[in-house]
Amino acid sequence: MLSRTAENLFWLARYAERxxxxxxxxxxxxxxxxxxxxxxxxGAEWRALLTASGGDAGFYRKYEAPTAEAxxxxxxxxxxxxxxxxxxxxxxxxxxxxxxxxxxxxxxxALNDSWNHLRNLAPDATEGENLIDFLGWVRxxxxxxNGAANETMLRNEPWRFVHLxxxxxxxxxxxxxxDVKHALFAPGVEGAVDYVxxxxxxxxxxxxxxxQWVYRERLSGRRIAELMILRPELPRSLAxxxxxxxxxxxxIGIGQGGRFGECHRIAGxxxxxxxxxxxxxxxxxxxxxxxxxxxTRTAALGxxxxxxxxxx
Amino acid sequence: MRAEDGVRAAYxxxxxxxxxxxxxxxxxKRREAELLFRRIGITFAVYGEGGDPxxxxxxxxxxxxxxxxEWERLSGGLRQRVRALNAFLADVYGPQEILKAGRIPSALxxxxxGFRKEMVGVTPPGGVYTHISGIDMVRTGPDxxxxxxxxxxxxxxxxxxxxxxxxxxxxxxRLFARHRIAPVSRYPEELLETLKAVAPARxxxxxxxxxxxxxxxxxxxxxxxxxxxxMGVEVVEGADLCVQDRVVYMRTTAGPKRVDVIYRRIxxxxxxxxxxxxxxxxxxxxxxxxxxxxxxxxxxxxxxxIADDKAIYPYVPEMVRFYLGEEPILQNVPTFLCEREEDRxxxxxxxxxxxxxxxxxxxxxxxxxxxHATKGQREEFHARILARPGxxxxxxxxxxxxxxxxVEQGIAPRHVDLxxxxxxxxxxxIVPGGLTRVALKDGSLVVNSSQGGGTKDxxxxxxxxxxxxxxxxxGQVQTASIGC
Numbered sequence: 001m002l003s004r005t006a007e008n009l010f011w012l013a014r015y016a017e018r019x020x021x022x023x024x025x026x027x028x029x030x031x032x033x034x035x036x037x038x039x040x041x042x043g044a045e046w047r048a049l050l051t052a053s054g055g056d057a058g059f060y061r062k063y064e065a066p067t068a069e070a071x072x073x074x075x076x077x078x079x080x081x082x083x084x085x086x087x088x089x090x091x092x093x094x095x096x097x098x099x100x101x102x103x104x105x106x107x108x109x110a111l112n113d114s115w116n117h118l119r120n121l122a123p124d125a126t127e128g129e130n131l132i133d134f135l136g137w138v139r140x141x142x143x144x145x146n147g148a149a150n151e152t153m154l155r156n157e158p159w160r161f162v163h164l165x166x167x168x169x170x171x172x173x174x175x176x177x178x179d180v181k182h183a184l185f186a187p188g189v190e191g192a193v194d195y196v197x198x199x200x201x202x203x204x205x206x207x208x209x210x211x212q213w214v215y216r217e218r219l220s221g222r223r224i225a226e227l228m229i230l231r232p233e234l235p236r237s238l239a240x241x242x243x244x245x246x247x248x249x250x251x252i253g254i255g256q257g258g259r260f261g262e263c264h265r266i267a268g269x270x271x272x273x274x275x276x277x278x279x280x281x282x283x284x285x286x287x288x289x290x291x292x293x294x295x296t297r298t299a300a301l302g303x304x305x306x307x308x309x310x311x312x
Numbered sequence: 313m314r315a316e317d318g319v320r321a322a323y324x325x326x327x328x329x330x331x332x333x334x335x336x337x338x339x340x341k342r343r344e345a346e347l348l349f350r351r352i353g354i355t356f357a358v359y360g361e362g363g364d365p366x367x368x369x370x371x372x373x374x375x376x377x378x379x380x381x382e383w384e385r386l387s388g389g390l391r392q393r394v395r396a397l398n399a400f401l402a403d404v405y406g407p408q409e410i411l412k413a414g415r416i417p418s419a420l421x422x423x424x425x426g427f428r429k430e431m432v433g434v435t436p437p438g439g440v441y442t443h444i445s446g447i448d449m450v451r452t453g454p455d456x457x458x459x460x461x462x463x464x465x466x467x468x469x470x471x472x473x474x475x476x477x478x479x480x481x482x483x484x485x486r487l488f489a490r491h492r493i494a495p496v497s498r499y500p501e502e503l504l505e506t507l508k509a510v511a512p513a514r515x516x517x518x519x520x521x522x523x524x525x526x527x528x529x530x531x532x533x534x535x536x537x538x539x540x541x542x543m544g545v546e547v548v549e550g551a552d553l554c555v556q557d558r559v560v561y562m563r564t565t566a567g568p569k570r571v572d573v574i575y576r577r578i579x580x581x582x583x584x585x586x587x588x589x590x591x592x593x594x595x596x597x598x599x600x601x602x603x604x605x606x607x608x609x610x611x612x613x614x615x616x617x618i619a620d621d622k623a624i625y626p627y628v629p630e631m632v633r634f635y636l637g638e639e640p641i642l643q644n645v646p647t648f649l650c651e652r653e654e655d656r657x658x659x660x661x662x663x664x665x666x667x668x669x670x671x672x673x674x675x676x677x678x679x680x681x682x683x684h685a686t687k688g689q690r691e692e693f694h695a696r697i698l699a700r701p702g703x704x705x706x707x708x709x710x711x712x713x714x715x716x717x718x719v720e721q722g723i724a725p726r727h728v729d730l731x732x733x734x735x736x737x738x739x740x741x742i743v744p745g746g747l748t749r750v751a752l753k754d755g756s757l758v759v760n761s762s763q764g765g766g767t768k769d770x771x772x773x774x775x776x777x778x779x780x781x782x783x784x785x786x787g788q789v790q791t792a793s794i795g796c
Contacts, residue, residue, distance in 0.1 A: 001564055001565050001566075002546050002548060002552055002562060002563065002565075003552065003563040003564055003565055004548075004549065004551070004552050004563070005546075006565045097528055098527075098528050100537055101537050101538075101540065101541040101547075157565065161565075252565070256566045259567075309565040310563075310565075312563065312567065312568075
């Protein structure tokens, strides 16, 4: 396959996933801000989310304070924010358009219809109570796209690059979502407010029920961290995502008659560490330090994938 | 088509069908067709004019029909013409015998912008220059076809020939049961075989073919992808290719892969910044070096523009006689070159009867249709011709044929032209059909898609039949040129 095609497929999947993740992030912050407002520090949630989304320097160049209104505008609409929902759909569609024939009709329509809808969004679509509906719609559209890819793509190299993009982006996002609230999970932290916040974090990765199914006991910070980092059963856990990344890379390498490189090594190492790691060791290292390390290594893996398959 | 004097045989069936089909149903079919095109994404891109950049070319559901005997004569003429054009290109970039024999003025060729000095002494693989030619024709009467223009660079529109047929098959399957219509669907296969046939001698038995596109912002990008998809080859952009040791490779996920034949849909000037325009961002540095070394075939060959230049056009019949020793089967529209004093004087005193075009223009821009023009417009062209005579050519108006077309008021005759696609590899192949363009405005002669023209499916009948189909609208004028 052409390197450019691989690049477009990889990035269209990443951007589609990122749009959904930005929506998840906003939803958590929105819930938490409502809670924190009672405690008098509403801005803290938005500040934390802006940091987690990795574009806070750009935000502060344009806006004075992280008010809910400014943060939501930045994260949903702002073209200067490469991770804004609108920018993500635009970038996904642009990538898709360049490889139109490598996509199935269902995938294209899922993206194209979303983009057309977003272009003509009512001005109050993200105001007040509408915000939650809007964020739900974004998640639905991304789910639809992923479903279309999953159900309609031939299982050959193009599919693998799409899947690779989705999983790598998702791994990055779960690490970031958890890292924003890392202080919540430190041992010994417990209280009514934390309980609600834990629920919000779990909801952001659609894992409220999953927690109950896996642990069958009341919420604890430690277990939530374990679920989201190490449990392969949870589809958005780091272990699940990096497992899929490593397996997909392996499949591409085998498909090319055994062509492997640095990206395969890094991916294999991450997979093994998450598969055999223990949550005690994560906390011993420090949750924040561990997650920062994960985010850095995920980015490095993305760079190595591009170096090996795309920019050679 | 004039209903009162009866419809000629080949159209009889369509006429019956049209009469039996209520207007609402025709409208519904038309909407279905539009939806179909929108869904498959057959759009052509127009940037910089505002509005939706992804536009549909209007599709008319009434087919244009060509009788078997007529097609046979036409395709014979096309073969002959393209053979002569190829021979001309091989000659002007080689021994230049036609110039030495004085059959075409040397200066007209050698000082022409379309003449590429870079190609002198280069023999393309297989000796073929214009692998894909689009010859624009109009019909003026039974068995009477005129060539308006040859396109030897990167003619587009073939995807419409294929998709229009596909749409008709879906919308009106029963019509196809009642006619024996020559299929067009094997065009991509024939194109691929043509391209493989001109691969460099050292290429493997199954040469690697790629389509080189300027990218998604090109108006014909859809077509590039469509053809690549149909042929099962990659559509590449300049940045996907690289040249090492005068060999062209494309970047793939499994590493560099050698490319043997490039069907390029990029103009000469932008092909290779090292050889032509250094500011080209869509080209491939070193491509011409690889080409000259015989390591890659380019279709069409660079420099083909000298054969389809409007100032060279009047000499094509002469090429047929000179290279093939035959009389031309297809006629040329008589053309006056304003550069020549005698021609110019005639043109200036007959502006109300002539069509004046830019010698270098395309897309139907910058032309004067004398009989339809105002006095002011004619005076303006009078001055322009005097100022830059070399830029203009003029042609008489022809009684151009029409074809029934669905319009707001019902069904009415509209002017049509025809662009068949001629493939030259080891042999010449022509898929029976082509792109029929129709001027949707009443009385208009401009069929360009950029100027509100539409398209029709083109049926070449396989049955012997008395066959003419479209009527000539008397008093109507011609010769809007084409150039998608």
